[in-house]
Amino acid sequence: MNVDFGVFHTRYKPFKKTVGPLKPSGDGQMEARVANLEKAIPEVRERLVRIETKLDGVDQRFEAVDKRFDAVVQRFDTVDNRFEAVDKRFDAVDKRFEAVDKRFDTVDKRFEAVDKRFDAVDKRFDAVDKRFDGIEERMATKTDLEVLRGSISTDVQKSISDASWRFIQISMVLAGLAFTAAKFIH
Structure with a gap:
């Protein structure tokens, strides 16, 4: 009679049974x-030895499976470590973005200051225009003030030139800041 117990498959012969009524002892x-x-x-002893041998083989197989699981666990640990490193890098990038945001806030404040200065320059030009209007009215009657007119005209042109250069300098600084911010963002 064969009985299949998977790993423990073995052949055994059934013990002989006596047929008929049981006799007194x-x-x-x-x-x-x-x-x-x-x-x-x-x-029975031989069968037990074979079973023990097969059980030893099963133990060895389980040990091999345990080693494989240990390798899988190590791989997951490696993946976890990599994700932690990526998280740290993202944290560093976030800090850089915060620094860039602060710089942009500073740039915005500087633009506001430049706008205020340009407003002040515009007011000065308005005042100069009013003075010119007053001078032109007088010049219509006095010819000796022609020299004064040329002098004031030169001063205004110089002011315009200085203001233009200041604007160009501020624009260059802002462009440099924008490129620096783009470098950190990229």
């Missing part, structure tokens, strides 16, 4: 049973 039946048991004991 005093008829030598007990000695026959003891003799049958003595014959079966070596076979």
